[in-house]
Amino acid sequence: xxxxxxxxxxxxxxxxxxxxxxxxxxxxxxxxxxxxxxxxxxxxxxxxxxxxxxxxxxxxxxxxxxxxxxxxxxxxxxxxxxxxxxxxxxxxxxxxxxxxxxxxxxxxxxxxxxxxxxxxxxxxxxxxxxxxxxxxxxxxxxxxxxxxxxxxxxxxxxxxxxxxxxxxxxxxxxxxxxxxxxxxxxxxxxxxxxxxxxxxxxxxxxxxxxxxxxxxxxxxxxxxxxxxxxxxxxxxxxxxxxxxxxxxxxxxxxxxxxxxxxx
Numbered sequence: 001x002x003x004x005x006x007x008x009x010x011x012x013x014x015x016x017x018x019x020x021x022x023x024x025x026x027x028x029x030x031x032x033x034x035x036x037x038x039x040x041x042x043x044x045x046x047x048x049x050x051x052x053x054x055x056x057x058x059x060x061x062x063x064x065x066x067x068x069x070x071x072x073x074x075x076x077x078x079x080x081x082x083x084x085x086x087x088x089x090x091x092x093x094x095x096x097x098x099x100x101x102x103x104x105x106x107x108x109x110x111x112x113x114x115x116x117x118x119x120x121x122x123x124x125x126x127x128x129x130x131x132x133x134x135x136x137x138x139x140x141x142x143x144x145x146x147x148x149x150x151x152x153x154x155x156x157x158x159x160x161x162x163x164x165x166x167x168x169x170x171x172x173x174x175x176x177x178x179x180x181x182x183x184x185x186x187x188x189x190x191x192x193x194x195x196x197x198x199x200x201x202x203x204x205x206x207x208x209x210x211x212x213x214x215x216x217x218x219x220x221x222x223x224x225x226x227x228x229x230x231x232x233x234x235x236x237x238x239x240x241x242x243x244x245x246x247x248x249x250x251x252x253x254x255x256x257x258x259x260x261x262x263x
Contacts, residue, residue, distance in 0.1 A: 059094065089199075121165060204234040
């Protein structure tokens with residue numbers, strides 16, 4: 001029985017890997033200095049899902065395979081092995097965090113969610129005010145030194161915060177006329193935001209340091225210059241990927257004839 005389950009897990013993971021390779025073909029790649037600095041794609045879902053459904057081992061395997069196969073099929077710049085390692089970690093970390101918080105009280109998770117995105121909204125608005133009306137202050141000069149990238153710390157943060165808050169409000173209204181599928185999504189979405197978001201922030205930060213190490217041309221720009229747009233993109237994708245992951249989890253649970261309770 002255990003052997004049959006392991007085979008099923010491996011086959012399902014292989015399907016996710018294959019889908020991810022296809023999705024990478026439609027990704028938007030942004031390069032600098034001949035090195036891939038940002039990739040906008042939904043392939044992250046395909047190494048997050050195996051980890052959440054079957055455990056961190058499967059998330060790590062899929063993360064590594066997706067990075068290697070993706071580079072072989074559609075190379076972009078030079079191959080950096082450290083990115084494969086961080087992609088493995090990106091498959092493991094959400095699964096580990098998910099194991100810890102999946103049984104947490106829903107109201108506690110919701111409170112953390114609204115506090116986080118509310119804080120982003122407030123910080124973004126504060127930076128916007130500083131840049132518009134107090135640009136001569138120390139903080140204003142610091143933000144101005146980033147050039148156009150300073151918009152990520154004002155408009156960008158406000159946008160992410162607003163999207164997060166709006167999604168929360170939508171969830172509140174929909175919950176009143178709850179259907180079974182949305183009940184599942186509502187119960188898991190905020191938890192996935194935390195699991196995927198924490199992992200995404202850590203991996204994004206590490207990858208940014210790696211990019212600076214392997215791209216001397218970017219060192220002069222500084223860490224923040226490269227990290228800010230990448231972290232904004234990571235947060236936006238976290239919001240979207242968490243919802244998609246919820247729906248896939250629900251469909252998988254229907255296919256299995258039960259709700260997935262344990263990774």
